Amino acid sequence: MKDKPSDLERLIHESLEQLGWSADANSIADRVHRLNIGLPLEDEFSIICGWLGQCDLVHKLDQQQYPTTSKDAFQVPDLLANFNVRGAGNTSVLIEVKSCEKNVLSLRPDYVSKLRACGQLLRLPVLIAWRKYGVWSLVDLDVFSKANKNFNLNFNDAMRNSLMSKFLGDFSYTPQVNSGVHISFKKEKLIGSIETDEGLQENWHMVIDDVYFTNGESEKLRDLSPIAQQLFHSWDLTTTESHSDSHVVMHNTIDQESGMFAHMALTRLLSFHGREDEVHWRHHHAT
Structure with missing residues (x-):
């Protein structure tokens, strides 16, 4: 021990x-x-x-x-x-x-x-x-x-x-496809850029200026109950990014429906807090 x-x-x-x-x-x-x-x-x-x-x-x-x-x-x-x-x-x-x-x-x-x-x-x-x-x-x-x-x-x-x-x-529930949590990062200062085989890679200092949720219809939701937010954070979400001149938005969404028990949300959250060494969207930091 x-x-x-x-x-x-x-x-x-x-x-x-x-x-x-x-x-x-x-x-x-x-x-x-x-x-x-x-x-x-x-x-x-x-x-x-x-x-x-x-x-x-x-x-x-x-x-x-x-x-x-x-x-x-x-x-x-x-x-x-x-x-x-x-x-x-x-x-x-x-x-x-x-x-x-x-x-x-x-x-x-x-x-x-x-x-x-x-x-x-x-x-x-x-x-x-x-x-x-x-x-x-x-x-x-x-x-x-x-x-x-x-x-x-x-x-x-x-x-x-x-x-x-x-x-x-x-109880059991099924998260709908496109449901998820979205994190918007505002670009503040360009730290540097590197030319790679895939193109120009930029390194920005950014700050989070917006966080919102979406339902299965991709409608933005902001006033979710604490329990509903905990359910979002327990799902296995697929991460994609969208870029503009001023922002990078991280989209963490459901891409496949699957049934879950409500208690599994808390089980996963408790397990997540015990694995500090793993990289996951839930503790992503902008740099």
């Missing part, structure tokens, strides 16, 4: 509890690293819950449980959440958060048994939030089926049984 986690001591203690106090240093370091990576996943799902608007409360549950013998019978899920579900009113649930890029999410029988025991103790349903390649599903633990040994769920069944829409208020 390059940066020390703020709760490193707790992670070390939890790693020792899981591996045993006689575990070697390499095993402990690996487990601490895995635990530290896993924590933001719960935060991401919590943020999505709040962003979609039907969640009244989401609270991360501390994994330190006492007495220690309780760990033989109970597995405390990652989150406690309350949703305002249409037709059912306020509904409280326990949520265990998982990330798996394979097509099948597999849970050990003892792990499932302990999760169920915790749900029965608190008289709350236990749901599994599963992220695969930036797409979230939310399913009841009972949707998992017993295989030869473990309880398994393939991603297609997870999506068919997902409660993301019912509980969180998730």
Whole structure:
């Protein structure tokens, strides 16, 4: 780990509890690293819950449980959440958060048994939030089926049984071709020019003097809600430029329709903010 986690001591203690106090240093370091990576996943799902608007409360549950013998019978899920579900009113649930890029999410029988025991103790349903390649599903633990040994769920069944829409208020939408965001740069000073095989290449000092959006009819839009703007910034846009004597306009538009879930916008934005080294239209700078 390059940066020390703020709760490193707790992670070390939890790693020792899981591996045993006689575990070697390499095993402990690996487990601490895995635990530290896993924590933001719960935060991401919590943020999505709040962003979609039907969640009244989401609270991360501390994994330190006492007495220690309780760990033989109970597995405390990652989150406690309350949703305002249409037709059912306020509904409280326990949520265990998982990330798996394979097509099948597999849970050990003892792990499932302990999760169920915790749900029965608190008289709350236990749901599994599963992220695969930036797409979230939310399913009841009972949707998992017993295989030869473990309880398994393939991603297609997870999506068919997902409660993301019912509980969180998730929805699907299709951006129209020509929708996009356009950034206008005003030329202020010519810094230099270079003759290339493709012609004269000029280097200008420029400032942004206008930003606007367009819909599928290429109509200019300026008064978009914050959520609508966030959706624009989560799309995979094709960039072209138009040039005049005074301006360069960067056109970032949809060139092919494809359906998306609303929650994917936030997932992509969170992922984008974690990749500072990548060059993308969202953080283009004029020079």
